[in-house]
Amino acid sequence: MNLYAEARAGALHVQVGEARIDAAVAIRFKDKMREIALQPSDRVVLDLSRVTFVDSSGLGAIVAVMKSLAPARRLELAGLTPNVAKVFRLTRMDSVFVIHPAPEAAAGAAVRHGG
Protein backbone atom coordinates (compact mmCIF):
# COMPACT_ATOMS: atom_id res chain seq x y z
CA MET A 1 0.00 0.00 0.00
CA ASN A 2 1.81 3.12 -1.21
CA LEU A 3 0.77 6.40 0.39
CA TYR A 4 2.77 9.58 -0.22
CA ALA A 5 2.41 12.27 2.42
CA GLU A 6 3.49 15.88 2.10
CA ALA A 7 2.77 19.00 4.19
CA ARG A 8 1.22 21.77 2.09
CA ALA A 9 0.11 25.08 3.60
CA GLY A 10 -1.13 23.61 6.86
CA ALA A 11 -2.69 20.56 5.25
CA LEU A 12 -1.27 17.07 5.23
CA HIS A 13 -1.67 15.98 1.62
CA VAL A 14 -1.74 12.20 1.19
CA GLN A 15 -1.70 10.72 -2.28
CA VAL A 16 -2.83 7.12 -2.63
CA GLY A 17 -0.36 5.52 -5.04
CA GLU A 18 -2.53 2.49 -5.75
CA ALA A 19 -5.31 1.88 -8.27
CA ARG A 20 -7.54 0.15 -5.74
CA ILE A 21 -8.75 0.56 -2.18
CA ASP A 22 -10.67 -2.70 -1.87
CA ALA A 23 -11.34 -5.51 0.59
CA ALA A 24 -7.84 -6.91 0.03
CA VAL A 25 -6.11 -3.76 1.30
CA ALA A 26 -8.74 -1.95 3.40
CA ILE A 27 -7.18 -2.79 6.78
CA ARG A 28 -3.64 -1.96 5.61
CA PHE A 29 -4.87 1.34 4.19
CA LYS A 30 -6.56 2.23 7.48
CA ASP A 31 -3.51 1.35 9.58
CA LYS A 32 -1.09 3.20 7.32
CA MET A 33 -3.28 6.30 7.20
CA ARG A 34 -3.47 6.39 10.99
CA GLU A 35 0.31 6.15 11.15
CA ILE A 36 0.80 8.95 8.60
CA ALA A 37 -1.78 11.13 10.36
CA LEU A 38 0.41 11.22 13.47
CA GLN A 39 2.14 14.14 11.71
CA PRO A 40 0.45 17.29 12.99
CA SER A 41 -1.68 19.35 10.59
CA ASP A 42 -4.97 21.24 10.60
CA ARG A 43 -6.46 19.24 7.76
CA VAL A 44 -5.78 15.98 6.00
CA VAL A 45 -6.46 15.86 2.26
CA LEU A 46 -6.68 12.40 0.72
CA ASP A 47 -5.79 12.58 -2.98
CA LEU A 48 -7.62 9.77 -4.78
CA SER A 49 -6.76 10.85 -8.32
CA ARG A 50 -4.84 7.63 -9.03
CA VAL A 51 -7.53 5.39 -7.53
CA THR A 52 -9.89 3.84 -10.07
CA PHE A 53 -11.75 1.43 -7.77
CA VAL A 54 -13.13 1.66 -4.23
CA ASP A 55 -15.52 -1.00 -2.91
CA SER A 56 -17.63 -0.87 0.25
CA SER A 57 -14.70 -2.17 2.33
CA GLY A 58 -12.48 0.60 1.01
CA LEU A 59 -15.21 3.15 1.66
CA GLY A 60 -15.59 1.84 5.23
CA ALA A 61 -11.84 2.24 5.73
CA ILE A 62 -11.91 5.86 4.52
CA VAL A 63 -14.80 6.58 6.91
CA ALA A 64 -12.86 4.92 9.74
CA VAL A 65 -9.87 7.19 9.02
CA MET A 66 -12.12 10.25 9.11
CA LYS A 67 -13.54 9.13 12.46
CA SER A 68 -10.06 8.57 13.89
CA LEU A 69 -9.07 12.16 12.98
CA ALA A 70 -12.23 13.76 14.41
CA PRO A 71 -13.02 15.97 16.17
CA ALA A 72 -9.68 17.80 16.02
CA ARG A 73 -9.07 17.37 12.30
CA ARG A 74 -11.08 16.89 9.14
CA LEU A 75 -10.44 14.40 6.38
CA GLU A 76 -11.10 15.92 2.97
CA LEU A 77 -11.07 14.12 -0.36
CA ALA A 78 -9.76 15.25 -3.71
CA GLY A 79 -9.54 13.99 -7.27
CA LEU A 80 -12.28 11.35 -7.26
CA THR A 81 -12.34 9.39 -10.53
CA PRO A 82 -15.83 8.64 -11.96
CA ASN A 83 -16.31 5.12 -10.55
CA VAL A 84 -15.02 6.16 -7.15
CA ALA A 85 -17.30 9.22 -7.08
CA LYS A 86 -20.21 6.89 -7.88
CA VAL A 87 -19.58 4.79 -4.76
CA PHE A 88 -19.66 7.92 -2.58
CA ARG A 89 -22.86 9.08 -4.33
CA LEU A 90 -24.68 5.73 -4.06
CA THR A 91 -23.94 5.45 -0.34
CA ARG A 92 -24.74 9.16 0.31
CA MET A 93 -21.22 9.54 1.69
CA ASP A 94 -20.68 12.41 -0.76
CA SER A 95 -22.74 14.48 1.72
CA VAL A 96 -20.43 13.62 4.61
CA PHE A 97 -17.03 14.51 3.16
CA VAL A 98 -15.66 17.77 1.83
CA ILE A 99 -14.81 16.71 -1.73
CA HIS A 100 -12.51 18.85 -3.86
CA PRO A 101 -12.69 18.40 -7.63
CA ALA A 102 -8.92 18.23 -7.99
CA PRO A 103 -5.94 17.90 -5.63
CA GLU A 104 -4.80 21.37 -6.75
CA ALA A 105 -8.16 22.82 -5.63
CA ALA A 106 -7.66 21.28 -2.19
CA ALA A 107 -4.24 22.94 -1.96
CA GLY A 108 -5.78 26.24 -3.07
CA ALA A 109 -8.45 25.95 -0.39
CA ALA A 110 -5.68 25.47 2.15
CA VAL A 111 -3.92 28.64 1.01
CA ARG A 112 -7.17 30.61 1.27
CA HIS A 113 -7.93 29.21 4.72
CA GLY A 114 -4.40 29.93 5.81
CA GLY A 115 -4.32 33.46 4.37
Next chain:
Amino acid sequence: MGADLAADPPLPRSAQPERSPARLTAAPGADLHLVLQADFLSVRHVLRVVRARLGSTLSASAAGNLELVLAEVMNNIVRHAYHGQGGRIDLRIGAEPNALFCRLTDQGSAMPTGGLPDPPRPCTDLPVADLPEGGFGWWIVLDLAEDLQYRRTADRNVVQFRMVLN
Protein backbone atom coordinates in the same frame (compact mmCIF):
# COMPACT_ATOMS: atom_id res chain seq x y z
CA MET B 1 -36.85 -14.56 -17.11
CA GLY B 2 -34.16 -15.43 -19.62
CA ALA B 3 -32.55 -17.98 -17.34
CA ASP B 4 -33.77 -20.45 -14.77
CA LEU B 5 -32.02 -21.28 -11.54
CA ALA B 6 -32.98 -24.92 -11.97
CA ALA B 7 -30.97 -25.00 -15.18
CA ASP B 8 -27.73 -24.41 -13.28
CA PRO B 9 -25.56 -27.40 -14.18
CA PRO B 10 -24.45 -29.39 -11.15
CA LEU B 11 -20.79 -29.07 -10.22
CA PRO B 12 -18.86 -32.29 -9.69
CA ARG B 13 -18.57 -33.05 -5.99
CA SER B 14 -14.90 -33.88 -6.42
CA ALA B 15 -14.17 -30.51 -7.99
CA GLN B 16 -11.47 -28.66 -6.14
CA PRO B 17 -10.38 -25.08 -6.66
CA GLU B 18 -7.42 -24.89 -8.99
CA ARG B 19 -4.08 -23.75 -7.69
CA SER B 20 -4.24 -20.65 -9.83
CA PRO B 21 -6.74 -18.17 -8.39
CA ALA B 22 -8.97 -18.13 -11.44
CA ARG B 23 -9.63 -20.59 -14.23
CA LEU B 24 -11.13 -19.50 -17.48
CA THR B 25 -13.24 -22.27 -18.95
CA ALA B 26 -15.04 -20.37 -21.67
CA ALA B 27 -13.80 -20.08 -25.22
CA PRO B 28 -13.09 -16.56 -26.46
CA GLY B 29 -16.32 -14.81 -27.36
CA ALA B 30 -18.46 -17.30 -25.45
CA ASP B 31 -20.07 -16.77 -22.07
CA LEU B 32 -17.69 -16.71 -19.14
CA HIS B 33 -17.37 -19.32 -16.42
CA LEU B 34 -14.72 -18.50 -13.83
CA VAL B 35 -13.82 -20.59 -10.80
CA LEU B 36 -12.02 -18.90 -7.95
CA GLN B 37 -10.93 -19.45 -4.40
CA ALA B 38 -12.89 -17.47 -1.86
CA ASP B 39 -10.35 -14.87 -0.76
CA PHE B 40 -10.05 -11.15 -1.42
CA LEU B 41 -7.00 -11.34 -3.67
CA SER B 42 -8.62 -13.98 -5.87
CA VAL B 43 -11.71 -11.77 -6.11
CA ARG B 44 -9.49 -8.91 -7.23
CA HIS B 45 -7.81 -11.14 -9.81
CA VAL B 46 -11.12 -12.38 -11.21
CA LEU B 47 -12.40 -8.83 -11.54
CA ARG B 48 -9.33 -8.06 -13.63
CA VAL B 49 -10.05 -11.09 -15.83
CA VAL B 50 -13.70 -10.04 -16.27
CA ARG B 51 -12.65 -6.50 -17.16
CA ALA B 52 -10.08 -7.79 -19.66
CA ARG B 53 -12.65 -10.06 -21.30
CA LEU B 54 -15.70 -7.78 -21.26
CA GLY B 55 -14.45 -4.27 -20.58
CA SER B 56 -13.82 -3.36 -24.22
CA THR B 57 -17.45 -4.19 -25.09
CA LEU B 58 -18.91 -2.03 -22.29
CA SER B 59 -19.12 1.67 -21.54
CA ALA B 60 -16.79 2.85 -18.77
CA SER B 61 -19.81 3.31 -16.52
CA ALA B 62 -21.26 -0.16 -17.23
CA ALA B 63 -17.84 -1.79 -16.72
CA GLY B 64 -17.48 0.08 -13.43
CA ASN B 65 -20.95 -0.98 -12.23
CA LEU B 66 -20.30 -4.61 -13.15
CA GLU B 67 -16.96 -4.63 -11.34
CA LEU B 68 -18.45 -3.02 -8.24
CA VAL B 69 -21.46 -5.34 -7.96
CA LEU B 70 -19.38 -8.47 -8.60
CA ALA B 71 -16.85 -7.30 -5.99
CA GLU B 72 -19.54 -6.75 -3.37
CA VAL B 73 -21.29 -10.08 -3.97
CA MET B 74 -18.04 -12.08 -4.04
CA ASN B 75 -16.60 -10.33 -0.97
CA ASN B 76 -19.85 -11.14 0.85
CA ILE B 77 -19.36 -14.79 -0.06
CA VAL B 78 -15.74 -14.69 1.20
CA ARG B 79 -16.84 -13.12 4.50
CA HIS B 80 -20.29 -14.45 5.27
CA ALA B 81 -20.75 -17.73 3.36
CA TYR B 82 -17.20 -19.04 3.93
CA HIS B 83 -16.39 -16.97 7.08
CA GLY B 84 -12.92 -16.19 5.72
CA GLN B 85 -12.04 -19.90 5.68
CA GLY B 86 -11.91 -20.13 1.89
CA GLY B 87 -13.84 -22.32 -0.52
CA ARG B 88 -14.95 -22.34 -4.10
CA ILE B 89 -16.88 -19.65 -5.96
CA ASP B 90 -18.26 -20.16 -9.45
CA LEU B 91 -18.99 -17.04 -11.47
CA ARG B 92 -20.93 -17.26 -14.71
CA ILE B 93 -21.62 -14.28 -16.94
CA GLY B 94 -23.84 -14.57 -19.99
CA ALA B 95 -24.58 -11.95 -22.60
CA GLU B 96 -28.20 -10.97 -23.20
CA PRO B 97 -29.60 -8.21 -25.40
CA ASN B 98 -28.60 -5.02 -23.58
CA ALA B 99 -27.72 -6.83 -20.34
CA LEU B 100 -25.28 -9.19 -18.70
CA PHE B 101 -26.70 -12.08 -16.71
CA CYS B 102 -24.52 -12.99 -13.71
CA ARG B 103 -24.77 -16.04 -11.46
CA LEU B 104 -22.57 -16.79 -8.44
CA THR B 105 -22.55 -20.16 -6.73
CA ASP B 106 -20.83 -21.17 -3.49
CA GLN B 107 -20.96 -24.06 -1.07
CA GLY B 108 -20.75 -22.01 2.12
CA SER B 109 -23.29 -21.21 4.81
CA ALA B 110 -26.79 -20.24 3.74
CA MET B 111 -27.99 -16.65 4.08
CA PRO B 112 -29.15 -16.28 7.71
CA THR B 113 -32.75 -15.42 6.83
CA GLY B 114 -33.00 -18.05 4.09
CA GLY B 115 -33.69 -15.26 1.61
CA LEU B 116 -32.08 -12.08 0.36
CA PRO B 117 -30.86 -9.87 3.20
CA ASP B 118 -33.00 -6.82 3.88
CA PRO B 119 -30.78 -4.59 6.03
CA PRO B 120 -31.60 -0.96 6.76
CA ARG B 121 -29.79 1.54 4.56
CA PRO B 122 -26.84 2.94 6.54
CA CYS B 123 -27.65 6.40 7.84
CA THR B 124 -25.20 9.16 6.91
CA ASP B 125 -26.99 12.04 8.63
CA LEU B 126 -25.06 11.54 11.86
CA PRO B 127 -22.21 13.10 13.83
CA VAL B 128 -18.85 11.93 12.48
CA ALA B 129 -18.22 9.73 15.53
CA ASP B 130 -21.43 7.78 14.84
CA LEU B 131 -21.03 7.27 11.08
CA PRO B 132 -21.31 3.67 9.89
CA GLU B 133 -18.14 1.97 8.60
CA GLY B 134 -19.99 -0.95 7.03
CA GLY B 135 -23.33 -2.07 5.69
CA PHE B 136 -22.85 -0.28 2.37
CA GLY B 137 -22.10 -3.25 0.14
CA TRP B 138 -25.51 -4.83 -0.09
CA TRP B 139 -27.12 -1.48 -0.86
CA ILE B 140 -24.67 -0.90 -3.70
CA VAL B 141 -25.79 -4.26 -5.12
CA LEU B 142 -29.48 -3.40 -4.68
CA ASP B 143 -28.99 -0.02 -6.34
CA LEU B 144 -27.06 -1.24 -9.38
CA ALA B 145 -28.31 -4.78 -10.12
CA GLU B 146 -31.68 -5.82 -11.57
CA ASP B 147 -33.70 -9.01 -11.03
CA LEU B 148 -31.65 -9.96 -7.97
CA GLN B 149 -32.50 -13.44 -6.72
CA TYR B 150 -31.12 -15.84 -4.13
CA ARG B 151 -31.78 -19.53 -3.76
CA ARG B 152 -30.38 -22.24 -1.54
CA THR B 153 -30.21 -25.47 -3.53
CA ALA B 154 -28.98 -28.58 -1.70
CA ASP B 155 -25.65 -27.42 -0.26
CA ARG B 156 -25.21 -24.37 -2.48
CA ASN B 157 -26.02 -20.70 -2.47
CA VAL B 158 -27.01 -19.28 -5.82
CA VAL B 159 -27.17 -15.52 -6.32
CA GLN B 160 -28.11 -14.18 -9.71
CA PHE B 161 -28.85 -10.80 -11.19
CA ARG B 162 -28.72 -8.74 -14.35
CA MET B 163 -26.57 -5.74 -15.10
CA VAL B 164 -28.47 -3.62 -17.59
CA LEU B 165 -26.25 -1.97 -20.20
CA ASN B 166 -27.06 1.48 -21.45
